[in-house]
Each structure stands twice: as structure tokens, then as C-alpha cells.
Amino acid sequence: MSESVIEIKHLKKTFGENIVLKDIDFSISKGETVSVIGSSGSGKSTMLRCVNLLETPTGGEILFHGKNIQTELDISEYRAKVGMVFQSFNLFDNLNVLGNCMIGQTSVLGRDKKTAEAKAMEYLDKVGMTPYINAKPRQLSGGQKQRVAIARALAMDPEVILFDEPTSALDPEMVGEVLTVMKRLSESGMTMIVVTHEMAFARDVSDRVIFMNDGYICEQGTPEDVFGAPKREETKSFLSRFLNQ
Amino acid sequence: MSLFSDIAVVWSKYGTQILSGIGNTVLISIIGTLIGLVIGLFNGVIRTMPTAKNPLARGAMKIVNWIINAYVEVFRGTPMMVQAMIIYWGYAYMNGGDSLPLIPAGIAIVSINTGAYITEIVRGGIISIDRGQFEGAMSIGMTHFSTMIHIIIPQVMRNILPSVSNEFVVNIKDTSVLNVIGVTELYFYAASAAKNSYKIFASYLIACAIYFCLTFTVTRILRFIEKKIEGKANYTVFGSQSDSTAEIHLNKEETANV
Numbered sequence: 202m203s204e205s206v207i208e209i210k211h212l213k214k215t216f217g218e219n220i221v222l223k224d225i226d227f228s229i230s231k232g233e234t235v236s237v238i239g240s241s242g243s244g245k246s247t248m249l250r251c252v253n254l255l256e257t258p259t260g261g262e263i264l265f266h267g268k269n270i271q272t273e274l275d276i277s278e279y280r281a282k283v284g285m286v287f288q289s290f291n292l293f294d295n296l297n298v299l300g301n302c303m304i305g306q307t308s309v310l311g312r313d314k315k316t317a318e319a320k321a322m323e324y325l326d327k328v329g330m331t332p333y334i335n336a337k338p339r340q341l342s343g344g345q346k347q348r349v350a351i352a353r354a355l356a357m358d359p360e361v362i363l364f365d366e367p368t369s370a371l372d373p374e375m376v377g378e379v380l381t382v383m384k385r386l387s388e389s390g391m392t393m394i395v396v397t398h399e400m401a402f403a404r405d406v407s408d409r410v411i412f413m414n415d416g417y418i419c420e421q422g423t424p425e426d427v428f429g430a431p432k433r434e435e436t437k438s439f440l441s442r443f444l445n446q
Numbered sequence: 447m448s449l450f451s452d453i454a455v456v457w458s459k460y461g462t463q464i465l466s467g468i469g470n471t472v473l474i475s476i477i478g479t480l481i482g483l484v485i486g487l488f489n490g491v492i493r494t495m496p497t498a499k500n501p502l503a504r505g506a507m508k509i510v511n512w513i514i515n516a517y518v519e520v521f522r523g524t525p526m527m528v529q530a531m532i533i534y535w536g537y538a539y540m541n542g543g544d545s546l547p548l549i550p551a552g553i554a555i556v557s558i559n560t561g562a563y564i565t566e567i568v569r570g571g572i573i574s575i576d577r578g579q580f581e582g583a584m585s586i587g588m589t590h591f592s593t594m595i596h597i598i599i600p601q602v603m604r605n606i607l608p609s610v611s612n613e614f615v616v617n618i619k620d621t622s623v624l625n626v627i628g629v630t631e632l633y634f635y636a637a638s639a640a641k642n643s644y645k646i647f648a649s650y651l652i653a654c655a656i657y658f659c660l661t662f663t664v665t666r667i668l669r670f671i672e673k674k675i676e677g678k679a680n681y682t683v684f685g686s687q688s689d690s691t692a693e694i695h696l697n698k699e700e701t702a703n704v
């Protein structure tokens with residue numbers, strides 16, 4: 202494998218008495234797409250939010266190109282390089298589609314308006330949202346919102362994008378359009394960590410699958426291994442529960 | 447009826463003087479509300495700052511928050527008339543009898559008082575914006591300050607506009623208390639007309655009518671502005687990128703409350 206972009210070492214996170222992440226250890230290489238699966242409450246979102254420092258880790262460390270993100274990097278610069286796509290889109294309601302994709306570029310990266318607009322248009326085109334640049338988020342469907350959110354993240358030219366169940370809040374008929382965009386992104390070489398309940402996506406698109414259980418990484422491997430020949434009982438029971446529901 | 451003739455007498459003799467008070471009433475309430483809004487927004491931004499990691503900065507933030515809370519409590523919990531007396535005479539007391547110029551003093555009092563109310567209004571406005579937008583901004587590296595300026599405040603402004611308009615209308619009425627320090631606003635002149643003409647009822651009836659006209663007009667104007675700011679419910683879909691004249695106009699029904 203090539204060099205790791207993000208390395209998570211002995212990550213722990215507790216909320217009061219509740220120990221959510223007990224000891225998480227993994228790294229992701231450039232260009233890799235890693236899917237994180239696991240039952241509800243197993244700490245997948247918490248892990249992802251720690252990587253973006255939306256939650257402060259209780260213990261352990263997270264390295265970005267070998268540098269500790271909490272002590273050695275400027276949080277704003279770091280976040281600009283590690284985009285995040287949320288289940289609930291989290292678009293800016295006061296800005297239109299184009300504005301949503303420009304504001305980070307102008308206010309964080311210091312790009313001028315023209316450059317930012319060109320960049321925004323480039324990625325909005327990639328997600329098929331150019332016709333809607335004047336729309337406000339409240340005027341869009343869920344699938345459209347999520348595609349804009351992906352374009353917003355991409356417009357920052359990030360090295361990694363984190364996805365937290367990007368299709369879980371969508372009506373079934375809109376899931377496809379978002380997954381298609383993500384698949385293309387993965388194929389284009391973007392480094393991605395995707396928390397998902399879309400097993401087909403995890404199996405077909407990702408290079409590696411991580412199964413989280415009870416605050417630990419229970420099992421990881423290629424999609425073929427994890428889905429085809431799971432080693433751990435927890436993985437088997439999760440998968441069978443999941444595939445039978 | 448003698449009341450009508452009383453009113454006619456007062457009006458003919460003191461009408462222009464009373465009307466001249468409108469200028470100061472409106473001036474003090476507009477500027478006072480605007481400065482109060484700035485104070486409120488500033489406090490709102492400070493209060494919602496994420497807790498700093500550095501213990502020194504965290505301590506400083508605690509103190510600042512305490513000061514803001516104390517300010518809000520004190521100025522909401524005491525009558526503006528008393529605040530006016532204390533600020534005006536307190537200043538004179540501490541400066542060997544030199545007093546503040548009246549109009550700026552009036553504006554300062556109204557601003558500080560309104561600021562306390564608007565601080566709370568802004569707090570409510572910020573809380574009402576879902577956490578997700580803050581996280582969306584953080585996730586692309588935006589700072590608290592720039593998130594506030596570009597994302598949160600514009601939405602807060604829209605949400606709180608009705609409450610701020612209300613503060614403005616309240617201020618038009620409440621500037622009347624500034625007569626206790628001698629600010630020559632509407633009430634001041636009405637009172638002096640009453641004193642000089644001995645037609646007390648008629649004088650205050652005139653003042654009352656003028657106050658009502660003012661607040662009524664201002665309320666309508668503000669409603670109109672609020673409507674304008676609500677914004678367009680439509681957007682234009684560009685049918686073709688290469689040919690931006692090929693537009694498809696959509697008329698989406700507005701469903702959201704915004």
C-alpha cells in the first residue's frame with residue numbers, strides 16, 4: 202500500500218459514563234475507499250466526527266500525513282483538507298447552491314470570487330447540479346441537497362472526504378443518484394471513508410470494509426472477505442440480520 | 447364642545463412645537479434600536495463562541511459571559527426612566543457637575559437598554575438555527591467568526607426582524623421617559639404645552655394621537671420590509687449550460703416556514 206493519509210491510533214471517546222469508542226486503530230491510504238459498517242450505536246458516526254474534530258477525542262491520536270491533527274496542525278487548514286458529508290446535508294439555508302459551494306473557498310482558502318465560482322461550477326457539473334445554482338436548499342429534494350453537499354466538500358479540493366450515512370435520510374428513489382456520484386468519486390481516486398448501511402455500495406465500491414462493533418473494530422478486510430467469508434461471529438450475525446431484514 | 451376648542455387652541459399655539467419633538471423621538475428611537483441591535487448581535491456572537499482549549503482564554507470567556515449576563519439582567523430588570531436618571535446624573539456626579547449632552551445621552555440610554563433586550567432575542571435566534579449548519583461550516587474549516595458573519599447572522603436577522611421591529615416601536619413610545627432628563631422629544635413638548643396652556647387633557651390627547659400615528663406608520667413600513675426580505679419563492683433553472691438564455695422558469699410552492 203502507498204503512504205497513509207490518515208492514521209488513527211488507539212482512539213477513545215467517552216460521553217460522560219458512556220464509553221463509545223474503546224480502542225480504534227486503522228489507517229487509510231491515498232486513493233482508498235473504506236466503508237465502515239456496524240449496527241446502530243456502535244460508534245461509527247462518533248469515530249468519523251473525531252476524525253474531523255467535530256468531537257474531541259478522549260484518548261489516542263489521529264495523524265494526518267504523520268502529523269497529530271490536534272497538536273501539530275491548524276484546525277481550519279486541516280478541516281479544509283478533510284471534507285465531510287452529513288446524513289442531514291447541513292447546507293447553508295441562506296445561500297443558494299452556488300453560494301454554498303463558494304463560501305468555504307472564499308472565506309477559508311482565500312480564493313477570489315471568480316476562481317471560487319469557476320471551481321464551484323466545475324464540481325456542481327460533476328454532480329449534475331448546474332441547472333439549480335440559483336436555488337436555495339429548501340427548494341431542493343433530498344438527493345439534490347446531498348449532491349450539492351458533495352460538491353461543496355469537493356470544491357475545497359480536499360484530500361479526503363468523510364461520509365456519514367449520506368443516503369440514510371433520502372427517499373429510496375433518490376439513493377441511487379447520490380451513490381452514483383460517490384461511486385464515480387471513488388473511481389476518480391478520491392480518498393474516502395464512508396459510514397453506510399448500503400451494503401451493496403460497501404461491497405461493490407469500497408477497497409476495504411471495516412465492521413465496527415461495541416466501540417472496537419471487530420473485523421476488516423476486502424469486501425470479498427468481509428461479506429463472503431466473515432471470520433467473526435459478530436460480523437456474521439450482523440450481516441445475516443442485515444441481509445434478512 | 448369645549449374639548450374640541452381646547453384641542454384647537456393648544457394645537458394652534460403649541461402644535462409646531464409639539465411636532466418638532468417628533469424629530470428627536472424618531473431620531474433617538476431609530477439610532478437607539480440600531481445600536482442596540484449591534485450590541486445584541488455582538489453579544490450573541492461572543493456568547494456562542496466554542497469553548498477554548500487554552501485555560502486562560504477559557505477563563506476570559508467565562509468572565510466576559512458573566513458580564514454580558516449581568517448587563518442583560520440589570521438593564522432588563524430596572525425601568526429605563528431610572529436608568530436614564532442614573533446614567534445622566536451619575537455622569538454629572540462623577541465629572542464635577544459637567545453633564546452629558548442631552549441627545550447623545552438619550553441615544554446612549556435607549557441603545558444600552560435595547561441592547562439588553564436584543565441580546566436575548568439574538569440568543570433565541572441563534573439557538574433556533576439547527577446545529578447542522580454550524581457543523582457544515584466547521585467541516586469545511588470556517589471559523590466561528592466567519593460562520594457567524596456569512597451563515598448564521600443573515601438567518602438570525604431574518605428570524606428576529608419582527609422582534610427587533612417591535613423593539614423599535616416600543617422605543618418610539620418609551621423615549622417619552624427621557625423627558626426626565628430634559629430631552630426635548632415629543633412628550634417633553636406636550637408636557638410643556640400642558641403646563642403653559644393649562645389644557646392638560648387636550649395636550650396629552652394630541653401627543654397620544656401623534657404617538658399612535660408614528661407607531662402605526664412605522665409598523666406598516668416594517669411589515670412591508672419584512673415581506674420584501676422574505677424573498678423570492680422561485681428560482682431559475684438553466685436548461686443548458688452553454689446557452690444560459692435557455693431558461694426554464696419554475697414556480698415552486700413555498701412550503702417551508704422561512
Ligand SMILES: Nc1ncnc2c1ncn2[C@@H]1O[C@H](COP(=O)(O)OP(=O)(O)OP(=O)(O)O)[C@@H](O)[C@H]1O
Nearest residue numbers: 216219221239240241242243244245246247248366
Ligand atoms: N453528543 C453525544 N453525547 C452523548 N452520547 C452520545 C453523543 N453522540 C453519540 N452518543 C452516543 O454514542 C453512541 C454511539 O453513537 P454513534 O452515533 O457514533 O453511533 P452510530 O454507529 O453512528 O449509529 P447509527 O448507525 O445509528 O448512526 C450512542 O450510544 C450514542 O447515544
Ligand SMILES: [Mg+2]
Nearest residue numbers: 245246247366
Ligand atoms: Mg451514525
